[in-house]
Amino acid sequence: MEYIHNEEYSLLLMKEHHIQTGCGSVSVIVYGDQDKPALITYPDLALNYMSCFQGLFFCPEAASLLLHNFCIYHISPPGHELGAAAICSDNPAPSAEDLADQIVEVLNYFRLGAVMCMGVTAGAYILTLFAMKYRNRVVGLILVSPLCKAPSWTEWFYNKVMSNLLHFYGMCGLLKECLLQRYFSKEVRGNVEVPESEIVQACRKLLDERKKTNVLRFLQAIDQRPDITEGLEKLNCRTLIFVGDSSPFHSEAIHMTSKLDRRYSALVEVQACGSMVTEEQPHAMLIPMEYFLMGYGLYRPCKFSHSPRSPLSPSCISPELLSPESMGLKLKPIKTRVSLEV
Numbered sequence: 001m002e003y004i005h006n007e008e009y010s011l012l013l014m015k016e017h018h019i020q021t022g023c024g025s026v027s028v029i030v031y032g033d034q035d036k037p038a039l040i041t042y043p044d045l046a047l048n049y050m051s052c053f054q055g056l057f058f059c060p061e062a063a064s065l066l067l068h069n070f071c072i073y074h075i076s077p078p079g080h081e082l083g084a085a086a087i088c089s090d091n092p093a094p095s096a097e098d099l100a101d102q103i104v105e106v107l108n109y110f111r112l113g114a115v116m117c118m119g120v121t122a123g124a125y126i127l128t129l130f131a132m133k134y135r136n137r138v139v140g141l142i143l144v145s146p147l148c149k150a151p152s153w154t155e156w157f158y159n160k161v162m163s164n165l166l167h168f169y170g171m172c173g174l175l176k177e178c179l180l181q182r183y184f185s186k187e188v189r190g191n192v193e194v195p196e197s198e199i200v201q202a203c204r205k206l207l208d209e210r211k212k213t214n215v216l217r218f219l220q221a222i223d224q225r226p227d228i229t230e231g232l233e234k235l236n237c238r239t240l241i242f243v244g245d246s247s248p249f250h251s252e253a254i255h256m257t258s259k260l261d262r263r264y265s266a267l268v269e270v271q272a273c274g275s276m277v278t279e280e281q282p283h284a285m286l287i288p289m290e291y292f293l294m295g296y297g298l299y300r301p302c303k304f305s306h307s308p309r310s311p312l313s314p315s316c317i318s319p320e321l322l323s324p325e326s327m328g329l330k331l332k333p334i335k336t337r338v339s340l341e342v
Contacts, residue, residue, distance in 0.1 A: 014029060029081075044275070045219055052120050243269055
């Protein structure tokens with residue numbers, strides 16, 4: 001058990017739980033008031049909450065919005081938590097469907113009902129599959145650079161390269177470069193003239209902690225994932241999708257959005273950003289998330305309502321400053337479901 005320091009939430013109690021499920025042990029980091037509604041997160045390949053969601057939750061305005069309204073449950077893919085040992089090779093490798101089923105075991109362990117979900121790329125796929133299988137357990141989806149189709153030839157090739165690198169060399173420099181290209185735009189990865197940004201440097205160091213067998217198991221599950229496009233129209237929860245316009249999965253996010261019910265879904269394209277919007281441009285997620293959560297009657301606490309980034313700010317702030325375009329966003333309006341009493 002440890003404490004997390006944050007400018008807006010000065011002291012947050014955080015506890016790690018190791019839960020035995022039908023396909024092995026899974027680590028869940030819980031922080032916040034467990035009497036509040038639950039928000040579960042699931043990271044991308046080779047990442048955990050530290051490397052995938054810390055940028056968002058350390059953004060003061062986003063923290064005030066999310067931690068005011070939710071208790072956070074960070075689920076790590078098996079063997080991706082901090083300090084994880086290598087999973088025994090005798091244990092059967094889980095499929096994407098197994099990982100989705102594992103989530104419902106986590107919810108049952110904590111006695112949670114319906115939850116809000118936030119996932120990035122591979123994690124977004126797992127949570128979408130979970131929402132399709134267990135519709136009564138999901139109230140909404142916040143997906144970042146999500147996947148929904150089976151791997152394209154290009155993705156299959158990159159996955160094959162990464163699998164071979166993992167198998168023969170482990171978490172080597174070339175593999176880390178492949179992963180960083182998956183996560184971040186070239187603007188923050190740097191080049192000969194411009195050094196890579198601090199978030200990329202931090203991610204590179206955290207990747208060193210991953211055990212190759214654990215990453216390979218998750219990669220194989222995602223590489224063998226089925227196409228779930230046909231089931232998207234039947235999702236009965238609202239969905240908010242973010243994608244960076246430099247993400248290798250940009251077209252996949254556009255395709256997914258086109259298959260969702262447009263009355264209850266919205267797409268946010270973030271300019272000059274890669275796949276991991278949560279780390280590269282977390283502030284760009286604030287306004288869309290605020291409007292999205294307002295549909296559930298959730299707001300930021302009053303003491304934070306004077307931020308120039310907040311749609312709840314006083315009218316003296318110029319409307320142009322609050323426009324999505326001014327933050328590098330292309331935001332499609334979110335239409336929320338209206339309950340009519342007869």
